Amino acid sequence: GENVEQHPSTLSVQEGDSAVIKCTYSDSASNYFPWYKQELGKGPQLIIDIRSNVGEKKDQRIAVTLNKTAKHFSLHITETQPEDSAVYFCAASTDGTASKLTFGTGTRLQVTL
């Protein structure tokens, strides 16, 4: 089955700096890659996603890149703010939908003043 690895497990950046979180996946059939933000005691919230026919997608301060050859995808957050502090999860799906996701292990992002 699919295996998704995520790095780093923790990341601390100063406000205004950029943050990058990387994920690799094992199943070359994976074709849908969402990113979720989870705040303490809450469920994950979709922040951005990308499909295998696209190499990059951007939404304001958030961007995701996908390298199908290397089987890895990354989340980029620019101009970080304290409210960006949370746990971020990448995920992958092989059926092209948001169903039956395999999640990465999570990255705890701390944005300091």
Next chain:
Amino acid sequence: GAVVSQHPSWVICKSGTSVKIECRSLDFQATTMFWYRQFPKQSLMLMATSNEGSKATYEQGVEKDKFLINHASLTLSTLTVTSAHPEDSSFYICSAPQDVATQYFGPGTRLTVL
């Protein structure tokens, strides 16, 4: 955006009792819903797929007789943890796909079994 709710948000129960957790899609219908389990500081692990009008599909290693799932309607799925024990204490999260492209998660239910 679409909203998925869960009830209760937290529950504490005695060992041996059963606990029911509800998952509702508030502004869309979902023929399929998913149940995840998350231990502290760990990732989400898919437990089962809830199917409206048919039996749930359980992931390998998940006891179907312990985690009973009922998809009563197109907007409601329930997870019942039967004969709960302390090792069942966890954060249970449901999700529902609004369409093939987007899956929304509920806020989670924290179960503590004493």
